[in-house]
Amino acid sequence: MKQQRAGLGFNLALASVAAATTWIVLLSWRAFTMEPEATVPLLYTAAIIALVGGTARWLHVPTALGLLLTAAVAGACVLGWVTGSAVPSPSVLADYATRVGEALDSTRKFRAPVPVEAASISPLLITAGAAVVVTVDTLAGGLRRIPLAGLLLLAVYCVPVSITGVGLTWPAFVALAIGFLAMLHLVHLDRVTRWGRGVDSGGSDRAGLTVRTGAVVGAAIKIGALATALALALPLALPTYEVTLFDGPGPGKREIQVADPLVDLRRDLARGEDIPLLQVTTPHRDPSYLRIAVLTRFNGNTWTPGDRDIPDDQVASGPMPPLVGVTSASPRQEWPYRVEVNEDFESRWLPTTAQVSSMTVEGDWRYDLSTMDFMTSDPEATTAGLDYSFTGVGVEPDAELLDEAASGISFIDSSFFEIPSGIAPEVGSLAAEVTQDQTTRFRKAQALQQWFREDGGFEYSTANIEEVSEGTLTEFLDERVGYCEQFAASMAIMARVIGIPARVAVGFLRPDSVGPDTYEFSSHDLHAWPELFFPGAGWVRFEPTPGARAASVPAYTSADLAPNPTATPSARNTPSTDARSRQLRDPETTAIADEASTFPWVRLLVAVGTLALLLVGVLAPTLVRRRRRERRLRGDLEELWRELRDHVTDLGHEWPADRSPRRTGAWVSTHFGAPAEGSSRSERPRTGPDQDRDAVRALDRFVEQLERARYSRSGGSVAIEQAAEDVLVIEAALDHGVGPRVRRRARWLPRSLRHVASRPARAGGSDREVSTRTGSTETETTEAVRG
Known part of the structure; x- marks a missing residue:
């Protein structure tokens, strides 16, 4: 054979x-x-x-x-x-x-x-x-x-x-x-x-x-x-077995129903007797605002924690997930906390600080990733007599950075923006009226806090707590007398009405010092306050309850800011020549040398040819992307806008296709990074509009030209060369906002090649409606409430 x-x-x-x-x-x-x-x-x-x-x-x-x-x-x-x-x-x-x-x-x-x-x-x-x-x-x-x-x-x-x-x-x-x-x-x-x-010539073996x-x-x-x-x-x-890999917190499947903590808050505040509930030992000099639970859902009458899906392996033990929405650049400080709960305090939530980096507690206690509050799944378990410890994280946001923060719509779940359809139209009208003179989300939040505490004529009183019933939001806003829950709940829903993600926290206000580094919280310290989300700072605490109950407010919420921005195109500076010249240089190219070979072995030629084809296949995505980019940089404003979209997509970000150019530009600026000094390159650089002011100005110019071209009747004059240079500056800032590995992936495996190009916006019609809706945040949300 x-x-x-x-x-x-x-x-x-x-x-x-x-x-x-x-x-x-x-x-x-x-x-x-x-x-x-x-x-x-x-x-x-x-x-x-x-x-x-x-x-x-x-x-x-x-x-x-x-x-x-x-x-x-x-x-x-x-x-x-x-x-x-x-x-x-x-x-x-x-x-x-x-x-x-x-x-x-x-x-x-x-x-x-x-x-x-x-x-x-x-x-x-x-x-x-x-x-x-x-x-x-x-x-x-x-x-x-x-x-x-x-x-x-x-x-x-x-x-x-x-x-x-x-x-x-x-x-x-x-x-x-x-x-x-x-x-x-x-x-x-x-x-x-x-x-x-062997097969001879006369036949076959088929x-x-x-x-x-x-x-x-x-x-x-x-x-x-x-x-x-x-x-x-x-x-x-196969049996499911315990392994040392993937043995930390992560998603799973087990539903936990939680009750409404506001009922207990009302009852304990109305009881009259001041009952010691827990002792906290910590070197932190001001362990105020110890949070118990977070209320995320407003049903038109009251705030509740909602029905949460808590995985059974999100165990409250050891290191906790990174702080939600907080950039690594935000200054922070950590303090150890030890908590001893009295037998009189029975709660299915663990009192902790708003930000926690580690937790040590016995029993089946878990955390919710979206709210980072801690609860038990055991119906028989409570905090009564429980001792536990955790590491609290203090983050002090900068007021100016909060004032420049983008919308949180791309960073958190849309449920934190939800407004019930049955809410009274007067709530939206009142929110718009109180904040009408403010131009940023943070200034609007400051205005709401100031209105509840001083300007609105509100009075703090617990006299009628037992008479508080469902559907008293409008009554409270009319009569302007109430207690902490009503102030917190009202500011949170009004913040959502004007487009700010908001929720309500329930916990303790201020403790009494009972020894060295030891503090005691009692039933009279129970309190409620709103938390508003600002990208870069995360969930930020505000204090709308008047001074009769809450004597002070967070420093950043009362900081004096520069007058409301009224920048015009003439006031904007042009990008630096150095930045522009850096971006006008072509990206690195990879040359493929054609080798004329005279090897006599056919097999080696075939092998080399096959390898060359494979190399071409590897290089094809980056070559196609580069050619498309060079063509668009010579095109009109819409071509430049598509180039910016594809660059953002290549860097791994999801382009918000359903927004106006103005809102899209604000979102893009949150991904700006600063140029690395020397050879320093971080895999997770700081990002935000404050990292590259030249790029922010370039983005403002480009968006303004695009909006004039799309929506004005005359179309306006277009400085196309300046727009192309602005796009290069914007793309450089975006590149600085990601690590080297992401930039390499964007170069060799551009995601935008899989992107289906959408039609450019036209003036009039639906696009004109989008421009109107997004031109004023308070107008958009108020109309949604009225409708």
Whole structure:
């Protein structure tokens, strides 16, 4: 018998099927993280390994040497994706080790899926995924052991299913089964066609070949069907077990219904007797405003915590998630707290500071990611007699930064903007009237606080607490006599009416000092206050209750600010020449040298050609994106606007397509970063409009020109060259707002190529309506209330 040699096409086909099947299995690893950045790098890595492995086997490279070759190529790919450099220099290897170490720390601190705020686990997933691809390529292509490769793929698939309970979608699982069957068919068909009797010129053995290959195909289908059924059943049969990875807080499935704490607040304030409830030991000199619960839902009559879905693995133990909405640039200070709760105080919420970085408590206590208050799921458990400790974080926002903060609509859930349809129109009218002279959200919030405390003629009184009933919002605003809950609830809903995310917090106001670093809270200290959201500062406390109850307000809420901005185009400065010249330079290019080769070996020519095609495929996205960008920079204002949209998309941000240019521009400025000094480049730079004032001015000029071109009857004069220069300055500020890894990904894998271009806005019609709606925040929301 004579053995025929498999050709290049077969080797590449088998390697490609193995790589594709492996990549489909690795899609199940997306359950490990909320930001599955590893998917695309693993796809490219699998394609490169398939090309190298298939070509090596066609060239009869020994299997062991082929394994070393594909492992080396995979290692270079992993280094390139993780660090940006495929050359294993000492600095690159050190950077790689650091990133993998941070990823391992995230798997220990958080349960799957790891949140986006944590250090990315993509380096770990890319490394492990590349190792799986190399192993499957060797088993399937080099050793032709498809069952062993199938067992490995089954094990890889079982890991996320057994830990998270989340597997592949049905389409992906069908594709996985087809890939496994294809590998079986290819290998066994090759064995049959390469072995057999020599065929003379007078006849053929087609019948025998047909019988043998038909039997092989039937056997392959049976084996594949059995393996597919096993893959479906085995993960479900595996017990869920405790592992050291992904063992921190993370999403899960278990619903907890919580009651309304305002009922207890009214009862305790009306009781009259001052009952000691808890003692706090802390070096913090002013442990005021200890929060118990957060009320997020207003049903038209009262504020409630709502029905919350609290995962059973969001355990209130150890490090807590990062502060919601607070930038790393915000100054902060931490203090340890130890709390001893009296037997008289029975609560299903843990009193804590508004910001907490770590928690130590016994029992089944959990936290809500959206509100960061702490509650128990045990219906029998309360705080009575409980001792616990936590680390509180104090953040003192800067009033000027709050005044420049963008809208929070892109940063938090839309439920914090919700206004019930049945609310009285007078509430919206009153909110608009009180804040009509203010131009920013923060100044409007200051105006509301000042109106409740002093200017509106309100009086604090607990005389009629027991008579407070549902639907008394308008009565309170008319009579202007009430207690803390009514002040907090009214300011929160009026803040939502004028477009500021708001909620109500219930807790303790100020304690009495009873010893060194020891303070006591009593029932008379129970209090309520509103929290408003400003990007960069997070949820910010305000104090609308008059001074008879709350003697002082947070310093930032009473700070004197510059007069309301009335900037005009003539007052804006042009970007610096240096910044403009930096941006006018073309991005780095990567040249592809055409090598005229005279190698006599046809196989090597084919291999080099294949590698060149692959390289072109890798470079194609960045070349297409660059060509599109150069064309748009020579185009009109709408072309420049689309270029800005695509640049934002490439950097990983979601473009707010449903907003006016003015609101979109305000949102874009929140992603501005400052130019790095020297060689300093942070993976998480500070962002915000204050980081690059030149870019903010450039953005204002560009948006103003665009709005005139879209909405004015004459269209206005257009300085297109200035607009193009402004776009370059804006894009530079956006680049400075992300880390080097994100910039590399934007260059080589631009997301905008998948973006479906939308039609530019037209003056009049729906676009004119959008301009009217967004031109004044208070007008938009007030009309929504009235309608």
